[in-house]
Amino acid sequence: MADVKLVNLTKIFESRGERVVAVDHINLYVKDREFLVLLGPSGCGKTTTLRMIAGLEVPTEGEIYIGDKLVNDLHPKDRDVSMVFQNYALYPHLTVFDNIAFPLKIRKYPKEEIRRRVEEVAELLRIKHLLGRKPKELSGGEQQRVALGRAIVRRPKVFLMDEPLSNLDAKLRILMRAELKKLQKELGVTTIYVTHDQVEAMTMADRIAVMNEGRLMQVGTPQELFNRPANIFVAGFIGAPPMNFFECEVKEYEDGYYFESEVFKYRISEALGKLVSRLGISRVIMGIRPHDVKVSRGPIENSIKAETYVVEPLGTETILDFKLGANIVKAVVPPTMRIEPGEEVWLVFEEDRLHIFDKKTGKSIYVLAGSEEH
Ligand SMILES: Nc1ncnc2c1ncn2[C@@H]1O[C@H](COP(=O)(O)OP(=O)(O)OP(=O)(O)O)[C@@H](O)[C@H]1O
Ligand SMILES: [Mg+2]
Known part of the structure; x- marks a missing residue:
């Protein structure tokens, strides 16, 4: 059992x-037994x-600590971590049994214990019937399980997994991600799991660390990142379909505050207007998730007129694309709402569903307001 701490880590x-x-310069703390996902683009x-x-x-x-111990100068095999690679990296000439047994053999475990442990792991991963085969006689999903078996056969302090599911077909990936999550909790081993797939990250992680261009953008639970993205990057990276963004100028008129874009004028509350002007922000990026866009067939107060462009029925819900000047705005509505391409509608963005960012820094105004208080 161990926590992991990265201090100003740079490469x-x-x-x-x-x-x-x-x-x-990454600073990251991974708690003992935590499933932390490192998420970011290629x-x-x-x-x-x-x-x-x-x-x-x-x-x-920078420094790397595993369970309080500075490991920078430790040899890989002395760090007590095991890594699962994207391409599995199984030994082609060894059987499944010997592949899984390998980390124990090089550490000179007794023969009987090796047999017992390999069989236990094979049982857990449901590959007991494959122990006599060579890797080339296995499907991708089976090879993947063998690679996992090799990683977990020795209970290391930390599992490191680099896109272990990316070579599997979509159906198997969904199955394996649930199994892997369950397995990690059963074993209770601190895990750092790399993926560029936000759905995988959201479904598997205790917490997600979002990276972009070598930097950490935000660390938090899936819900925190979804509900309160700290910057435009995280807002646009998490959620499907992606968040809609509009560049707006903040204007104060006699009757109150507005966000004005090239194609609409959106009335905001006095509290929000005052917050934005107190922060000295003149241009904002206003974001709203497609599931939060309300679609009305008639004009209502503070709504924005748009033209239906594309209708994409998914069965359980329908994605609608609207044209708003040169922008496309996406909304997700129940399948019972029938709207035809070309139809005129009015879009409603409720203020408490908005995500607002400073255009200059890309930071959420809630983050800026929060750090102002400290
Ligand atoms: N040995 C190397 N020499 C030079 N540049 C490298 C080397 N390894 C990685 N890079 C560069 O460092 C950056 C980060 O690479 P890295 O492999 O960590 O990305 P990644 O997030 O894992 O991407 P992917 O999702 O495509 O696997 C990239 O710009 C890459 O080209
Ligand atoms: Mg990679």
């Missing part, structure tokens, strides 16, 4: 005169972070 790659800041530094924790890459700067 700069220099090759052929090119300098790539892959990981940029190239944001997830694998590099994981490889530094495993000891496969040397940090340019």
Whole structure:
């Protein structure tokens, strides 16, 4: 059992005169037994972070602690972590049994104990009938289980998993993500799990750390990130379909405050208007999730006229695309709401469903207002 602490962790790659800041001063605390997901787009530094924790890459700067112990100078095999790679990296010439047994053999466990442990793990992962086969005689999903088996056969302090489900087909991935989540809780081993799939992150994580361009953008529970994204990046990355954004100017008139975009004028409450002006923000990015856009067939107060562009029925719900000037706005409505392309509608954005960001910094005004109080 162990917690993991990253302090100012940085990795700069220099090759052929090119300098790539892959990981940029990351500070992250992973609690004992926690399932933490590192989430971010391709190239944001997830694998590099994981490889530094495993000891496969040397940090340019910063410290890594596993259970209070500074491990920067420890050899990978002395860190007591096990890593599952995206491509499984099974030994092709070894049987499933010997692949799973490998970490125990190199640590010179007694033969009987190796047999007992491998069988236990194979039972747990439901691959007992495959122990005599070679990796090339297995499906992708089975190979994936063997790689997991090899990682969990020894109870390490920390599991490091790099997109372990990405080579599986969609159906198997959904099945395995639930199983993996259950397994992690049963084993109670601190886990850092890398993915670029926000649905995987949302469904599996105790907490998610969102990365972009080598930096940490926000750390929190799936609900926290969804309900209160701290910046435009997190707001746009989490949630499907993605959040709608509008660039607006903040204006104060005699009758109150407004957010004005090129195509609409949206009345906001005095409290919100005062907050934004107190923070000295003149331009905001206003965000609203498609599930929060209300669609009305007739004009109502503080609504925005739009034209229906595309209708995408999904069965359980329908995605509607509206044209608002040059913008496309998405709304998700119940399948019972029948709207035709070309139809004129009025969109209602309720103020308590809005996400508001400073255009200059990309930060949420709630974060800015919160840090102002301290
Ligand atoms: N050995 C290396 N030498 C030079 N640059 C590297 C090296 N390894 C990674 N990089 C660069 O560092 C950045 C981060 O790479 P990393 O593999 O950590 O991204 P990632 O978040 O895991 O992406 P993906 O989702 O595509 O796997 C990228 O810009 C990548 O090109
Ligand atoms: Mg990667």
